[in-house]
Amino acid sequence: MTAELELYDVTIVGGGPAGLYAAFYSGMRDMKTKLIEAQDELGGKLLIYPEKMIWDVGGVTPIRCDRLIAQLIEQARTFEPTIVLGRQVTGLQRLDDGTMTLETDNGEKHHTRTLILALGYGVPRPAKLELEGADRYEVTNLHYTVTSLESFRGKRVLLSGGSDAAVDWAMELEPYAAGVTMVHRRERLGGHEKNVRSVMESTIRVMSPYVIEQLHGEGDRIAAVTVRRVNAVGEPTEETERLEVDAVLINHGHPGDFGPIADWGLEREYANIRAYERMATSLPGIFVAGDTASYPNKLKLIAGAFNDAAVAVNGAKLLLEPGAPSMAYVSSHNGLFNERNKALAAKQRS
Structure with missing residues (x-):
């Protein structure tokens, strides 16, 4: 059954800022990518505050949350990753060849070589007012x-x-x-x-x-x-x-729920998952990024989520190809963008 499944280099679980940037950056690393999000739309916790203004994204002037989500999604789709919405990952099976099969709550299976958990704090659910009625x-x-x-x-x-x-x-x-x-x-x-x-x-x-x-x-x-x-x-x-x-x-917080992933045996630190070198977790082939990750001097900003995502993708790439460069070439010197840059330049001239 697993042999019939399409095999991906990396599967990202979570469609918030960390997951979306990981989907973009994995394309820069020429990795076959899938993103699975439990909610019916991308954006993660940002969806809770669509009209909130965000000031602290580097190089971006104050921007409404819903606009930032739209831009993150557009960027994430640059290299055409497979995106699956409305599916919560429930099960993990390791195969003899070292790959993994993920199962979602509707029984679907997804075959991957590596995994990045960008769960935020889990599926966000607002803490309700605890008064009868x-x-x-x-x-x-x-x-x-x-x-x-x-x-x-x-x-x-x-x-x-x-x-x-x-x-x-x-x-x-x-x-x-x-x-x-x-x-x-x-x-x-x-x-x-x-x-x-x-x-x-x-x-x-x-x-x-x-x-x-x-x-x-x-x-x-x-x-x-x-x-x-x-x-x-x-x-x-x-x-x-x-x-x-x-x-x-x-506004009493939005405690998240990792669901069955919490029972996979990942090393935890409080409500988060412990991250090691290159954002690796305690389980082989599984990496973590964004609010889900816990490590010393963690930067709890969207900028920090982007950094975590890139480091996690690089970790996955080097696990699959130990001789690969340690990071992607910067976009200004990356051949992947040559044709796109020409198209953008032509559009600006017209």
């Missing part, structure tokens, strides 16, 4: 992400959370909303210092340490929220306040 408002005005800033225009927004993402959303929402109130269970917000200072100097009301205690509904919508102050160890105090709201946004 909260789910009934998810179809109206209880939100776990922002897909349209315009939909919050003129509304009184309560945002629960204090992470980088929550701080960013508060600042994004401020020009649109009638008012933004942030509720955070810790004394201090946890975002980058500059962004936290911007929030504290803005019109955004920050209530910390507070937690949401009760939702007050009118029909199928939340009309008000009771929040309660907590002490330094998170225990409730007697101090409460009722806030009239038009929308509630919950």
